[in-house]
Amino acid sequence: MSSISAVRSPPRPPSSPVGKSSxxxxxxxxxxxxxxxxxxxxxxxxxxxxxxxxxxxxxxxxxxxxxxxxxxxxxxxxxxxxxxxxxxxxALASQFTDMPALRGKDYGKSKMSYPDYTETESGLQYKDLRVGDGPKPKVGETVVVDWDGYTIGYYGRIFEARNKTKGGSFEGDDKAFFKFRVGSQEVIPAFEESITGMALGGIRRIIVPPELGYPDNDYNKSGPRPTTFSGQRALDFVLRNQGLIDKTLLFDIELIKIIPN
Incomplete structure (x- = not known):
């Protein structure tokens, strides 16, 4: 019995004061x-x-x-x-630009401006990679150009390019150069504006907002048009995608030849 009486229960913690809870x-x-x-x-x-x-x-x-x-x-x-x-x-909201996919929503996308580019009154941004030393084309003359196109508003995908490795999605090493008559509205407004300010032999890079690009988001209505199926599909995806926020395009244009009337 003495061994049993020696075992005691663990001591209980002191109770909290009345009116206070721990x-x-x-x-x-x-x-x-x-x-x-x-x-x-x-x-x-x-x-x-x-x-x-x-x-x-x-x-x-x-x-x-x-x-x-x-x-x-x-x-x-x-x-x-x-x-x-x-x-x-x-503070950034005042710099937002209109995007059809964002209308009616409570957010937007800021308009990108590049400090090393020149912006015209129309909103076109350009930079001369090489300044030509020849004459400038006049309205009514036909120009021969080489061009590359990129969807910089959507992962920078190429939809037209020359001198690409054979066997790839974009071959076209031997494609015919693009021709159009200045002032005929055969091409998108950005192309027309860029060519009239270039000299023969020059290379100009332009950043094209949607309002200066393909009308009605259809590259079949105005040039330049991609010459490969892969390029057509890449460009068409960006232009016709209603949920795509940024349809900004980038072109590199080289003025190769001017054909008088």
Whole structure:
């Protein structure tokens, strides 16, 4: 019987003062790694004084208040950062350009401007990769050009290019050069505008917004047209995709020859 009487139940923790509950405090503090260390028992002496916790008394309350103040200050910092980010978004909103796929929605896409390009009144951006030293074409004259085309608004896909490796999607090493008569409206407005400002032998790179590109998003209505099936499919996908935001195109144009009337 003496051995049985020597076994005692584990001591119960002291009850909390009347009117105070320790449950919210425990739930709050258990999120900290220091409390997980304290629960291991003998290692509690490793905790710094500021991390020790008491379920009752003024000490526990002061630690709780201190930790709450830290959390509230962190929330304030996050809110301030969010407000600053919102201001940046509002500042960019004034630079948004009209995109048919985004009409009626609460967001847009900013118009891209390139500092090393010259922008005309129509919105065309161009850069001369090589300035020609010959005459400039006149209205009514026929020009012979070489050109490359890219869908820079959609992953930079090529829809027309020369001198590509044989066997690839874009062969065309021996394709005929593109010809059109200046002022005949045979080509998209961006092409017409670019050629009239070039000199013979020059190479110009142009960035074409949708309003200066293919009318009604159909490359069959105006030139230049891709000469390969792969190029036609790539361009047609961008032009006819109603959900595609950016239909901006890029062309490289080389003025090879001017044929008088």
């Amino acid at each position: 449950t919210p405090i425990r739930r709050f503090v258990l999120n900290f790694p220091s409390m997980r260390q304290r629960r291991r028992g003998p290692q509690s002496h490793l905790l710094p004084e500021a991390e020790k916790f008491s379920d009752s008394g003024a000490g526990g309350g002061s630690i709780l208040i201190e930790r709450r103040s830290v959390v509230f200050s962190s929330v304030g910092m996050v809110a301030a950062a969010f407000c600053n980010a919102s201001k940046d978004v509002i």
